Amino acid sequence: MSPETRDAVFGGESLARIAALAEVDTDVLVTDFGAPDPVLRRMLAEAEVLVTGWGCPPLDRAALRRMPRLEAVVHAAGSVKHHITGACWERDIQVSTAAAANALPVAEYTVAAILFANKRVLEGAHAYRRSRQRVNLLDGFPTVGNFRRTVGLVGASRIGRRVIELLRPFDVRILVHDPYLSARDARELGVEQSGLDSLVSRSDVVSLHAPELPATRRMFDAARLSLMPDGATLINTARGSLVDTDALTKEVRTGRLHAVLDHTEPEVLPADSPLFDLPNVLLTPHLAGSIGGELHRLADSAADELERYTQGLTFRHRVDPDALHHSA
Known part of the structure; x- marks a missing residue:
């Protein structure tokens, strides 16, 4: 996600909760899956779950080749159409959304x-x-x-x-x-x-x-x-x-x-x-959606879904790829 998204959506409490659920460096942001940084490449290679938000680059085949262990994407925003591609469904990657x-x-x-x-x-x-x-x-x-x-x-x-x-x-x-x-x-x-x-x-x-x-x-x-x-x-x-x-x-x-x-x-x-x-x-200037303190509800939703994943449960808000042709 973008730095602006992380700072706006994820407060200290939600970051602490995510850190308690998984091995994660909450200071690391990925804005380019093709970046040559060796540390970032190593972290992507080990990633099992991505927490994404506004500003996430597309998860295409090239990006997924860098993430052979990736099992799930937890999106802390609404529509996933901007970054989830057909390659994700081909890999049978689970995708959750905070659209609700x-x-x-x-x-x-x-x-x-x-x-x-x-x-x-x-x-x-x-x-x-x-x-x-x-x-x-x-x-x-x-x-x-x-x-x-x-x-x-x-x-x-x-x-x-x-x-x-x-x-x-x-x-x-x-x-x-x-x-x-x-x-x-x-x-x-x-x-x-x-x-x-x-x-x-x-x-x-x-x-x-x-x-x-x-x-x-x-x-x-x-x-x-x-x-x-x-x-x-x-x-x-x-x-x-x-x-x-x-x-x-x-x-x-x-x-x-x-x-x-x-x-x-x-x-x-x-x-x-x-x-x-x-x-x-x-x-009004695109005001109806989550802004200000309402953004923390998205972080809570993402943390809830990550917790379900760690417990072996299916996502509560799992994206159905067959429904994307008639949904946002």
Whole structure:
């Protein structure tokens, strides 16, 4: 992993716990599996488990040849697609991810965004700031609130399912579109399955939790955005590529739709993008995922998985290579 990742994610307590579970030098970081350093080459040759994070280089065949004893990779972050290659699965290397831990703050952000969107908090704050006096709520906000609102979730992912769980205390109807969600799972989750266009046209808030795949690229284009009811809100904490940025910009500039965007395409918008200044758009800098103290949850997850490995148990959050084609 990168030095920045180690310093941000792994505090002294988690490093001490890992050191108690395995023979490890917690000061050694690998940022290049091909580095000529003889000490590093010797350590890689002896490695049985790698603890990885953001900034890990690809574990391709050349890298794996330097690690003949490698049995497992414990990833202290979400997606493993950036560094786990087909060569890992050919070697039958076990891979664990902390995606479940990283899903928690994203789901919390999403639920806050849903509740604030239906309550029109951002719009109300702007109105109050402009007037600097009492706002006539009955006239200005006659239809706000979360009571009996419809929330549409695109993707029953780890994050999507956590959002469903966190929304249970609220009087909202939840629609879900996910081609991999079974009718039985939908019943157990207490949600209504829906086709995507039907979900979009019936929801007061649409929240995206689908992975970045060729099939999901710009799934929210001009035609699909036009199906959203007037005054509806689009929330994107997934990937910017799921939304046609130009099409969304045109919609929100009219004031017809609202948006909460933690991901955009490009990831950093041009400085002159209207999305920065529109009163009906909340734009955040990839803030929903684990940051600050939340990062230590990822370290705890990695340590938990390493402990299971030392006990001969299977990983609790083992990555299934057959599921990677439809997951993040």
